[in-house]
Amino acid sequence: MRIFDPHIHMTSRTTDDYERMAVAGVRAVVEPAFWLGQPRTNPGSFADYFDGLIGWEPFRASQFGIRHHATIALNPKEANDPRCRGVLDLLPRYLEKDGVVAVGEIGYDSMTPEEDDAFAAQLALAVEHELPALVHTPHRDKARGTERSLAVVDESGIAPGRVVIDHLNEVTVKVVRDTGCWLGFSIYPDTKMSPPRMVEILREYGLDRMLVNSAADWGRSDPLLTLATGEAMLAAGFSDDDVDRVLWRNPVEFYGQSGRLQLSDLDGAEATFAGNSILRGGS
C-alpha cells in the first residue's frame, strides 16, 4: 500500500513517527501551516515556522525516503490577533517556493470579521499564485462554518476543483460534494472521523474527490490512521485499486494542480552524504 498523507503536521512529530510511517508505506506528505498550540505574537515567529516547513522538515523527511511538501497561510485562529496581520505581507515570498503546493490552512475558527478578511485575501493569493487552497472547517459550529466557507470560496472566483474543504464528517459531506470542491477527512483516535465511519462515507458517496488524512499534530492523534483506513477499506470489500486511488492518486491529483509536486525518484536518498546527521544522532 502506498500512502500520501495530504494533511499532517510533522513539525510536531518525532523521527520515530517518520520511521513508522515509512514502514507503513507513507511515501509523501503535505504539511499545512497551522497553529502551534501556543499562540504567536509577531510575524517573525511565522517566518521562522514557514522556513522550517520548506527547509528543515523536508530535509528530515528525506532521511526516511518520504517526500515532504507544505501549504502556507495565516491560519484563521491567529488571523484574529492584530499583531499577526503582518503575516499576510510575508506570504507572497513563500507562495513562490518549490515545496509549497497550496495556500492553507485558511478558513474559519470562530467566524469573526477578521477571519472573513484573512480568508478572502488568501483565496485571492491562491488565484494570483496559481495554487490550490486548503480550507479548514471549524471544530465548533461546523455545519454553519462549512456553509459559510463554501459561500466565501464561491465569491472568490477560484475554481471549486482547486479547493479542498477539510475535516468533514457525516453532517457536512453532502453539501461540499455538491459544490465540486474536494472533500478532506481527518481520521483521529477519538474525535473527527474514525476508519469505520470513513469506510461508510466512501460506500455512500464514492471515491471521487475524496482525501483521507491523519491531520496528526501535537494533540492526541496517530500518523498511521491513513493505513488503518486503507485496511478497513480492504476488509469492507474495496479493492487494492480503490485504496490506491483514495490514499495515493487522489491527493496526487489534487495537489498536482500546483505543478509543484515532486514525486520522481522517491527511492533515491537525496540530501545525504556518506552518512547523515539525523540517523547518526544529531549534533
Added chain:
Amino acid sequence: MKTLAELRAVLGERPWLDEAVAMIRTEPGAIGRLFPAAGRKCGREPLADAPGWSADEAARAVLLGALPPERTAAEVREVYRYGDAAEKQAVLKALPLLAIGGDAVPLLQDAIRTNDTRLVAAALGPCSAHLDAPAWRQAVLKCVFMGVPLSVVDGLDVRADAELAGMLASFAEERRAAGRDVPADALAVLESLREG
C-alpha cells in the same frame, strides 16, 4: 571555478532567464519572486559542462549576478533569509562569484548553525576564507561529526593547524572510547598535521 559569464553560457538558450535578468536590472526587488521559481523554469539537472553545478543553481547565480553592485549585499541577504534549502544552497554556492567579500560571513555562520548537511557543506567553499579561525575550525569539526566528507572544505590543507589537530584528536579519542568508527578522511588530516 566557473565565472558567472561561463555559467550563463553553459545554460544555453533560456528566454525566461534572460527576461528575469532584465527585470532584476531594472527593479532589483523583483528577485524576491524570480529566485524561487528558477528550478521550475530552468530545470534541476546537473550541467555536464559545469561540473558540480545544476541548472537551477547556475540560473540562480546568474540572477544574483544581475543585481546592481550597490544592491547586491542587501538583496543577497534577503534572498538567503527567505530561501528554502535549495535556494540557500544556491546562494552559498554563488557567493564566491559575487563581489561581496566579508558580507558573506553572516550567511556562512547561519548555514553552519543548521543541521542540514547540504548547507554546512556549501558554507565551506572558497568564501569560508572570510571566517575567523575559531569559527572555521568548529565548522570543519562539525563536518566530521555530521559525516560530511572533508573534500568539501576549500583550502583545508593550507588552513588546518595544530589547534584543529588537537580538536580532531579529542574527537577521535571520544569516538574510540564509545567503540565507534572515526571517519577515514578525518584521520588522514590528523596524520598529515602530525607529520607537518
